[in-house]
Amino acid sequence: MNNFEFKNPTKIIFGKGSIEKLSNEIPKDAKVLMLYGGGSIKKNGIYDQVKSALVNMEIIEFGGIPANPEYAVLMQALEVIKEQNITYLLAVGGGSVIDGTKFLSAAALFEGDTPWDILAKNIKTEKGMPFGTVLTLPATGSEMNSGAVITRKETKEKLSMGGPGLFPVFSILDPQVITSIPERQLANGLTDAFTHVLEQYMTYPIDAKLQDRFAESILQTLIEVAPQVIKDPTDYKAASDFMWSCTMALNGLIQKGVPGDWAVHAIGHELTAMFDIDHARTLAVIAPSHYKFNFEAKKDKLAQYAERVWHITEGSTDDKARAAIDKTVAFFHDLGIDTKLSDYTKAYEGTAETISKRFTEREWLGLGEHKSLTPDMVEEVVKMAY
Amino acid sequence: MNNFEFKNPTKIIFGKGSIEKLSNEIPKDAKVLMLYGGGSIKKNGIYDQVKSALVNMEIIEFGGIPANPEYAVLMQALEVIKEQNITYLLAVGGGSVIDGTKFLSAAALFEGDTPWDILAKNIKTEKGMPFGTVLTLPATGSEMNSGAVITRKETKEKLSMGGPGLFPVFSILDPQVITSIPERQLANGLTDAFTHVLEQYMTYPIDAKLQDRFAESILQTLIEVAPQVIKDPTDYKAASDFMWSCTMALNGLIQKGVPGDWAVHAIGHELTAMFDIDHARTLAVIAPSHYKFNFEAKKDKLAQYAERVWHITEGSTDDKARAAIDKTVAFFHDLGIDTKLSDYTKAYEGTAETISKRFTEREWLGLGEHKSLTPDMVEEVVKMAY
The missing domain is CATH 1.20.1090.10 (Dehydroquinate synthase-like - alpha domain)
Known part of the structure; x- marks a missing residue:
């Protein structure tokens, strides 16, 4: 066996009805940006479940993150984060939304010239903006790791990023989401x-x-x-x-x-x-x-x-x-x-x-x-x- | 499958020569109490490895924690923690030393009448004094969980304790320790x-x-x-x-x-x-x-x-x-x-x-x-x- 280091601090909340527990996991004074994809969560009821779990919190929304999360779209979300003084991110989606949220977690606190460097120069993120996830599609494992893959259409590039600061604080896994996939x-x-x-x-x-x-x-x-x-x-x-x-x-x-x-x-x-x-x-x-x-x-x-x-x-x-x-x-x-x-x-x-x-x-x-x-x-x- | 929550934030540092990495894991300004058992670590060289890894740190020692860690002995260690204003604990041993250290982690910050209550009333520890471990005997798994079992000889009791505050911050697992067991x-x-x-x-x-x-x-x-x-x-x-x-x-x-x-x-x-x-x-x-x-x-x-x-x-x-x-x-x-x-x-x-x-x-x-x-x-x- 090779030498290794292992640390995975993500809290998993697994099971039927676990979306209800969302409000226990986000600090009461957080200003939350909720990120999601093409809107399927509005059809399958997950959007409503999340909103109703967080009814007493201030939530700003950013939908439309595409599969293979696209840099240009994420840069729009980054502007919202800065303008609105967001302090906490909530990804409601599959691997693409979660990966996009990881990029935003890193980019929100990034002090370099351009957030593109995080990808192009493969800069490890030691500390990102805290974020949680509500997983809507089991597949990528992004809900319990610290890596992400981001796409930039204009250059047809697909690049990886990560770092110990990019583990979700929590991830909610309710297998019932699978019924509508x-x-x-x-x-x-x-x-x-x-x-x-x-x-x-x-x-x-x-x-x-x-x-x-x-x-x-x-x-x-x-x-x-x-x-x-x-x-x-x-x-x-x-x-x-x-x-x-x-x-x-x-x-x-x-x-x-x-x-x-x-x-x-x-x-x-x-x-x-x-x-x-x-x-x-x-x-x-x-x-x-x-x-x-x-x-x-x-x-x-x-x-x-x-x-x-x-x-x-x-x-x-x-x-x-x-x-x-x-x-x-x-x-x-x-x-x-x-x-x-x-x-x-x-x-x-x-x-x-x-x-x-x-x-x-x-x-x-x-x-x-x-x-x-x-x-x-x-x-x-x-x-x-x- | 039943609903569950899972979170295990312990950092594992596994492999040959990993004891050397100890000093990276403990804050430089910590005042450390190093806890160990009957002294076998002085014969098998682990004591020397730990001391040499921490040569630039202020370390106070408390040896003699027995198998089935005994409440009366631990209470002596608790006195040292208080007298010496210890801020960080380091368990060098097997399950008994680590379990004893968990009790001390909880007891050091406990605000009730007597630390015995932690065991007798099964009080969950939400926050303990931070501690790391150097595992010398694979067996109990205590190096990566938040539970402990403490013995009180005078009443022939053996009671459990635990809580989310009692995960080791880190645990060093060097399989070479097994050679001398x-x-x-x-x-x-x-x-x-x-x-x-x-x-x-x-x-x-x-x-x-x-x-x-x-x-x-x-x-x-x-x-x-x-x-x-x-x-x-x-x-x-x-x-x-x-x-x-x-x-x-x-x-x-x-x-x-x-x-x-x-x-x-x-x-x-x-x-x-x-x-x-x-x-x-x-x-x-x-x-x-x-x-x-x-x-x-x-x-x-x-x-x-x-x-x-x-x-x-x-x-x-x-x-x-x-x-x-x-x-x-x-x-x-x-x-x-x-x-x-x-x-x-x-x-x-x-x-x-x-x-x-x-x-x-x-x-x-x-x-x-x-x-x-x-x-x-x-x-x-x-x-x-x-």
């Missing part, structure tokens, strides 16, 4: 969480026994509940297992003391930036090719995954490893998630070269758990995903 | 952590899929590493898996959203108070009888444990459940841990009646996950453990 979003959430675990698990093996088993536990649980969640989002039991699994998939715990990969995300982000493909779907496109391309380096862990998660016990290490990739692809297909780039766009030719070129133009730090993937290799991975 | 203590640590998981898992099933699998992951890992840890405590890999498993066994995570039992601990504490039997060993004495006595209520979960942890796939639910109890007993025996009260004392006759009487004389809130165990039932459980 469209199937497409549920499938995305399942795929996103599943791939988060793979990124932290599918590396060279270092046999960190507990971390491996926790990762496998999340994968097994997602596989088990996925059909139930898709078939009947009102199944509260399945919804709770799903929601808690998504949070645990990316709250830092399973990545501690082990190598991490994250190449699938880095390449996937480019596909979203280029074609506006849903984040989760880009992961399902890239992951299988990535594992095939890096087969020799990853086959031992793939075989362990085959045995423990998919119960594949026959054959050689190579056989099991290959079967595990096939099972993963089939899992995505069962969710209605396509796994080839050509399923999403007819204009896929040249994508690999474009991405490789973009990577070459940036400061290249390498990708994968050994940081050994070059832009040329990425080009191959993307071609395999056509 | 005597086999008896290693066996105790393994048994203690294993039983902690059982208390949070071996209840009526509510099929919280992730919590169950996480609990099973810890049990599997402890079973796998136990022989290695006992055979060669210098095996760093096994030591790290062991150490992290003990912490995860009782840091709150696996108990969230599920019922908990804790009858084994409640009864076991009485055996320690009466006969001074090592805490972990009392758990190994009581757990098998408890599961046999409450077989009907627990057999479904016992059978799940049989299948997933012990790979017992043959037979009926009852068969598997019984086999799982036998496997558990055999696991304790392999560690050199006796599982019958008569192995520890010749004066066992009458113990069941004494414990039952003690329970009857206290305010009785019930034991077990349904709080349905009566003192009479406890009497039967203890008799089965003779």
